[in-house]
Amino acid sequence: MSRATTLEQVAERAGVSRQTVSNALNAPEKLRPETLERVRQVIDELGYRPDTRARGLRTRSSGLLGYCVAQRQDGSVNVFMDRFLRALTTEVERTGRHLLLFTAPEGEAGLSVYDDLLARSAVDGFVLSDTRPGDPRHAWLRDKGVPFASFGRVWSDEPQPGPWVDVDGASGTAQAVEHLVAQGHTSIGFLGLPEGNPVGDDRAAGWRRACAEHGIEAGERMLARSADEHRDRGEAAGRLLDSEPRPTALVAANDAIALGAYEALEARGVRPGLDVALTGFDDSPTAAVVRPGLTSLHQPIDRIAERVVRLLDRPEGEPGELLRPELIVRASSSSGNDDGGQS
Amino acid sequence: MSRATTLEQVAERAGVSRQTVSNALNAPEKLRPETLERVRQVIDELGYRPDTRARGLRTRSSGLLGYCVAQRQDGSVNVFMDRFLRALTTEVERTGRHLLLFTAPEGEAGLSVYDDLLARSAVDGFVLSDTRPGDPRHAWLRDKGVPFASFGRVWSDEPQPGPWVDVDGASGTAQAVEHLVAQGHTSIGFLGLPEGNPVGDDRAAGWRRACAEHGIEAGERMLARSADEHRDRGEAAGRLLDSEPRPTALVAANDAIALGAYEALEARGVRPGLDVALTGFDDSPTAAVVRPGLTSLHQPIDRIAERVVRLLDRPEGEPGELLRPELIVRASSSSGNDDGGQS
């Protein structure tokens, strides 16, 4: 691993001063075209690239954005987060930086990890995700004046600290309801997340609102919460299916719960998509693979990544941004219309 | 965002020279216990952390390992890779470094990205994954003397360049066959990956070997390759099921194909787990969710991450390491034994 080329070597070879080479890179308009050309040629010849550490030391930057990968205690995976990370990596690169991955405990305890990274000047800022109610990171970073942007809101009483991007869950479930109404359904139940989950509440609100607009009942009687979204086996769906009158359609707060509902349906001899319509949320890979294909709401991942990075760099504009998910219709909600593929 | 504490500030406050503070951090045994204690106290007081850029500039290191996230052209996700990335992040942190994420085109074209990172001294080395036949990265990095380790082999004619860790696919499918034989099966088909895929060939070899040991037929007649693993809808499985005599068990090269086979089975009124046994490979989240639960081979992710980082730092030992996957038995291969949960 030979030593990398330095600015000085380029300067000598091109017969100019170090500073001129530096300018060729950072302020080319300051050079006479012919000098610029010559310097550039030597740079190419030598394959010179400025050392990020030296440059960072001088400019007080690192060219790195920190991103904390959540350690899921239950060993479950969030496929959606994987796709987001890929999109984010691409987007950060587009702005000439890179992503630095790290882990941290949840809540207050994790702040020291953020503090450490900052104290060492290892990162220029953070992209936050996996936000939780009462998440302390946002306010803490804001108070420190650290650049950051969040995918997901904090959902506390105070206004959201700092720039954020989120998916409009209510709009999503409302779309699902509209779609089901268009199929002729007039009795639409909701399979919710455990009580107090703000994402779940948001998604339930959209269902409630859209139902109200169509004069469809959307009271507690039509809503069943899953006790544990990751291991849902359709108990909640079962409760709704065993109630009278049985709803003809179910909107689930996410794909995991919708998938659990398949079981409850099958156990009762009810065919998803034919006898009872079903929609999910997240458009997980499983949604396209399962039979019948699960209609689900696709989150605009690339756009989220793009917006979050932009907001991190230019926080002065909108405080936040709500993106609409897109309904991907498959056979679980409209037999004969299954596209069978992935979104 | 106030300026971070420097070594000099600590030195002044502690009444020692800069060098002494540096030693307190990097060579504490060189200090008199009382001095060390005093310096440490000031460090804590001020929350001092050495600047990674300055230190790196001096020590010719960056404290970062590069990891390329594959951009899947077909938009598919590899859940397994997501879990590996989490494990890797944790493992790299354990050694006091961090992971730097980047993207690069496949093949030769991507090498310039690696080169760029190296020229800028942005990383100290690389962890490679998503290896492909003829992958040029390994030999290229080895020739440059860059530290690296690979999860996955290159599968070319020459010996594998550089340290690697991989999962023993043949051992996995052999385990599956043993399990099926123990259930009384004597006619076991194999659902393979497209021709020429070395991972698929490896997994097929284990099936063939284990079948041979039990005097079970494992010729081409019992093997059906999937044309496209991501969109498999069970055509290959269908061919095997329609042949005479119909196999009573199927070993699939991965979960996606096994999941496709569910359809082929159901289309023929054959119940997976009851009429025909089925096993997958990868132990994807879907395997635990689908009904009946899919028996599958779990890859030891944490161990892979641990070994790959160790080999990167100490490449002198074994050239490579083959890890055994673990068979997770669910109802698809032994009705009544479904644990229903995730691994």
Next chain:
DNA sequence: CTGTTAGCGCTTTCAT
């Protein structure tokens, strides 16, 4: 438009 000087914060080398 180009060159010189200074210094970012740290560790290495060499004195003491």
Next chain:
DNA sequence: ATGAAAGCGCTAACAG
């Protein structure tokens, strides 16, 4: 055991 000097590779600020 502690300190002083030098310099890693770069860019900001100024001089010419």
